[in-house]
Amino acid sequence: MRYQEHWSRTLFMVSTYTLLIVLALLCLFPLVHVLAVSFSSPSAASSGQVVLWPIDATLGAYEYALGRPQFIDAFTVSLKRVVLGTVVNMVLTILVAYPLSKSSTAFPARTWYVWFFVLTMLFSGGLIPLYMVVREMQMLDSIWALVLPTALPVFNVVLLLNFFRNIPVELEEAAIIDGASHWRILWEIYLPLSKPAIATLTLFVVVFHWNSWFDGLIFMNSPANYPLQSYLQTLVQQDLFMYSTSDPRLLEQVSNRTLRAAQIFLAALPILALYPFLQRYFVKGVVLGSVKG
Amino acid sequence: MxxxxxxxxxxxxxxxxxxxxxxxxxxxxxxxxxxxxxxxxxxxxxxxxxxxxxxxxxxxxxxxxxxxxxxxVGFENFRFAWNFPDTMEVIANTLYISSGKIVFGLIAPIVTALLLNELRLKIVKSGVQTIIYLPHFLSWVILGGILIDLLSPSQGVIGRGMAALGFEPIYFLGDNTWFPWVLITSHVWKEFGFSTIIYLAALTSIDPTLYEAAMVDGANRWRQTWNVTLPGIRPIIVLVTTLSLGSILDAGFEQVLVLYSPQVYESGDIIDTLVYRMGLIDAQYSIATAIGLFKSVVAFILISTAYWAAYRFAQYRIF
Structure with a gap:
């Protein structure tokens, strides 16, 4: 049944399409702009001619950025952090979500544990006491300082345990009759059936670790241990910084502005590369969160 | 719960x-x-x-x-923090910035979701969705870096544009009138797209026969939106509002830390950044912790109330 098209309706539709497309372009513009700046020559960048397309295109900023040991070091720290952090987060999330997805009849201590973990979502000791704990644990300047304080993402546990609850109990009962242990049930029944949920949460966690920078800033005393985003933060905050290069050829191809733009883009690149997957899964993740048993 | x-x-x-x-x-x-x-x-x-x-x-x-x-020393640190001239200013800044974010962060995605829902060309709809979700996944370091570049009065594209049109370029990140609004706008810009997901999901669950009935009753599009669509997504709006009120003391620590500078402390310094500077930069551990504890306690009360209210009125529960 088709609604009769008035001229006002047509006008409304045209403006809706226009507005939404403009909104989308507004979301894209800053990224495209920074990309254009990063590929432009320093003189074009500083004279403000660059808007959406590189002028006097050069790879100088990227060559310089990728040639800086600090950048490479920071990139390596970030990679390590993402791998280690994701493994720790996912293993703990799965191990906690499984028992907590049981009924309190099957697992009487469940209620106690739930409150134990949920309380940490509601109340926190705050920044300074956390810093002191990490320092007391002798973890300053160690990669573990970036991984262990956020080892258990409680919200992800909630999402996963709700997912686990939708798995038919009959499967588990049958396995128990066959003499399977809970470890095996988790490994051979729950995990294979929860692949989409686990993929979603893994992506969330990867993005979280890649994007985190504040903990790197405070827990790492030596800038050599900064993950990429913490390193980038120090760059971004310095409006003018002096870099020394003995290569005059490079000076013509790199400026603070183009170099910063190049590094910003390089740091965003892994997220952009993951984005097709993110987009596919995160909608599911949000829906996952709103579906309660 | x-x-x-x-x-x-x-x-x-x-x-x-x-x-x-x-x-x-x-x-x-x-x-x-x-x-x-x-x-x-x-x-x-x-x-x-x-x-x-x-x-x-x-x-x-x-x-x-x-x-x-x-x-x-008992409550000495709290007394000191309370009488500290910056404290009131910082609390006021926090509330100002975060209420701006809550209000506009609520309206923008609802309007966007309603408009997206009107689109019939699938390619445009999914294209727009793909693009507007993107900023959510980038960190404040990256977006802050881009914003600092865009808003630089001498080199930034916005300053240049204003100059070209004959205006005096505004230093948005150094001006106390503009700075809170830069925070609010950029926050809404980053999150509005992602926030539409939950409303779009709610919109698909509205019973289509309600629209047919409304049409039979002679309701035009606007009336249908007002009388069918909005009531249909009201529970989710109530839920999101309630939960966001629980975090009204979080004005966006990472965002502010990337974007602010001493000249905009007056309008942009928030509780979290004050705690950070006092505690970890000036090493006044006890006073910073006292301010942090004050914030944690208030936040705890607000969040618990929000969850309780969300459970009571929208049947939402985290477990």
């Missing part, structure tokens, strides 16, 4: 074998405890540890003396 269990009917078999069941259950929970133990230990250290560390808010904490050796 705790999910009440669906009734587990005791079957005949269970009653008959009650003894064995109880016994086997007790043995069976051991793997459950083992699975939880690693997370339990880490949570004790890194979540509950800092909670005990909060006692330094009541001390004149000196790092070399430690918690046991430092002098107890």
């Amino acid at each position: 705790i999910r009440s269990e669906a009734s587990v009917p005791a079957t005949v078999a269970q009653t008959r074998r009650g003894f064995w069941h109880r016994r086997s259950r007790r043995i069976n929970t051991l793997p459950f405890h083992l699975m939880i133990v690693p997370a339990l230990i880490l949570t004790l250290i890194f979540k509950y540890g800092p909670m005990f560390g909060l006692v330094i808010a009541f001390q004149d904490f000196v790092p070399i003396r430690g918690i046991t050796g430092s002098e107890w």
